[in-house]
Amino acid sequence: MSDVSLVVNGKAVRGTVEDRTLLVQFLRENLGLTGTHVGCDTSQCGACVVHVDGKAVKSCTMLAAQASGSTVVTIEGLAEGSELHPVQAAFRDNHGLQCGFCTPGMIMAAVDMIGRHPAGLDEPTVRAELEGNICRCTGYHNIVKAILAASQTMAAGGGAASRAA
Amino acid sequence: MYSVSYQRAGTIAEAAKLLEAGDAAALSGGMTLIPAMKTRLSAPSTIVDLRHIPALKGIRATGRRVTIAAATTHAEVAASAEVKGVCPALCHLAAHIGDPHVRHMGTIGGSVANNDPAADYPAALLAMEATIVTNKRDIAADQFFKGLFETALEEGEIITAVTFEAPDQAGYAKFPNPASRYAMTGVFVARRSGQVRAAVTGAGDDGVFRSAEVETALSRSFDPAALQGVSVPAGNLMGDIHASPEYRANLIVVMAKRAVAQANG
Numbered sequence: 210m211s212d213v214s215l216v217v218n219g220k221a222v223r224g225t226v227e228d229r230t231l232l233v234q235f236l237r238e239n240l241g242l243t244g245t246h247v248g249c250d251t252s253q254c255g256a257c258v259v260h261v262d263g264k265a266v267k268s269c270t271m272l273a274a275q276a277s278g279s280t281v282v283t284i285e286g287l288a289e290g291s292e293l294h295p296v297q298a299a300f301r302d303n304h305g306l307q308c309g310f311c312t313p314g315m316i317m318a319a320v321d322m323i324g325r326h327p328a329g330l331d332e333p334t335v336r337a338e339l340e341g342n343i344c345r346c347t348g349y350h351n352i353v354k355a356i357l358a359a360s361q362t363m364a365a366g367g368g369a370a371s372r373a374a
Numbered sequence: 375m376y377s378v379s380y381q382r383a384g385t386i387a388e389a390a391k392l393l394e395a396g397d398a399a400a401l402s403g404g405m406t407l408i409p410a411m412k413t414r415l416s417a418p419s420t421i422v423d424l425r426h427i428p429a430l431k432g433i434r435a436t437g438r439r440v441t442i443a444a445a446t447t448h449a450e451v452a453a454s455a456e457v458k459g460v461c462p463a464l465c466h467l468a469a470h471i472g473d474p475h476v477r478h479m480g481t482i483g484g485s486v487a488n489n490d491p492a493a494d495y496p497a498a499l500l501a502m503e504a505t506i507v508t509n510k511r512d513i514a515a516d517q518f519f520k521g522l523f524e525t526a527l528e529e530g531e532i533i534t535a536v537t538f539e540a541p542d543q544a545g546y547a548k549f550p551n552p553a554s555r556y557a558m559t560g561v562f563v564a565r566r567s568g569q570v571r572a573a574v575t576g577a578g579d580d581g582v583f584r585s586a587e588v589e590t591a592l593s594r595s596f597d598p599a600a601l602q603g604v605s606v607p608a609g610n611l612m613g614d615i616h617a618s619p620e621y622r623a624n625l626i627v628v629m630a631k632r633a634v635a636q637a638n639g
């Protein structure tokens with residue numbers, strides 16, 4: 210067993226878990242943060258993407274013990290009360306989701322992508338950056354639109370944009 | 375996943391000690407090991423996490439000598455201004471491994487130690503005559519890569535860094551498998567005082583190798599046109615559901631052309 214302690218969405222959390230526990234299991238089962246999804250469990254789909262120490266990673270491919278000591282942000286950590294994060298708002302405005310299963314991972318990937326491209330994004334970059342996120346519904350078109358829109362809002366300092374996610 | 379014991383090492387010495395335990399495996403970014411453990415292709419009873427060892431982090435470039443510590447991630451190599459300054463081809467290579475999330479975790483040491491026959495880094499290290507530095511010795515890339523998932527590493531030996539003198543010119547092009555993004559064929563070309571080395575990944579029956587045909591042609595003229603009509607024998611190439619050996623043989627020439635075009639800017 211491992212004792213793990215992390216900061217998740219701004220709150221310090223601890224737990225004692227089996228060493229084999231995946232970070233995604235710890236988030237969902239121990240912390241009840243079921244916004245992070247498991248689509249494939251094989252590092253393909255990106256439904257499980259969360260931020261660990263500010264970087265998007267696949268939480269199905271990391272042990273909770275590996276993440277101990279880190280700061281984690283999940284989809285639940287983005288909105289400020291009832292005010293959606295600009296990326297969440299852009300997904301809603303641009304119809305960037307249908308069933309919504311891939312959406313938490315898409316949004317976490319998008320926030321990371323926008324953060325790494327302060328000079329802005331274009332469509333080919335967004336599509337290339339979505340390499341690790343699979344959507345079975347939308348055909349990606351509106352996801353790409355939503356990310357481009359959010360990147361513009363955030364560059365303009367709109368929404369809760371300046372807040373680090 | 376099956377039950378396993380996780381140990382986090384704080385220093386290289388501590389990691390070496392922990393790896394002495396029977397059936398222990400070194401864990402770096404985990405992008406290969408954890409999926410392999412889920413399917414039980416690998417089943418170590420102990421995993422020793424190297425990712426938190428400060429000595430295994432960071433990139434140093436002095437003149438054209440580049441040293442990349444083993445636990446440096448693909449994203450860090452891709453974004454490194456030092457590496458870009460002397461060897462932009464390596465940044466390009468790192469920027470096209472897997473996907474952004476995988477690049478945030480996966481490390482150069484892990485990739486090299488695993489020596490997947492379709493991994494990208496082995497081609498770069500072989501073409502650039504890099505040295506693989508371990509906690510015990512320095513190993514030339516020519517002696518390091520031994521075949522499919524086989525390296526010169528001994529039991530418990532830990533890669534601490536890779537180091538190379540940046541060549542005068544270098545380029546890398548791969549034809550990625552559309553699903554896995556692993557190279558279905560990738561070619562790294564490096565030119566150093568008129569000599570050219572070309573290493574091929576993703577295509578060899580026995581892992582990464584140098585293509586004599588490509589090297590001979592490019593040593594005459596370092597130009598994509600020099601590869602016109604060059605053919606590579608398919609005899610020792612991989613064939614699978616994705617591509618036949620003959621298809622890969624053709625891809626080697628095509629990727630080599632693209633890599634040279636990139637090297638020539």
Ligand code: FES
Pocket residue numbers: 246247248249250251252253254255256257258267268269270
């Ligand atoms: S569940 Fe992690 S990548 Fe699909």
Ligand code: FES
Pocket residue numbers: 305306307308309310311312343344345346347
């Ligand atoms: S909205 Fe259904 S999988 Fe993306």
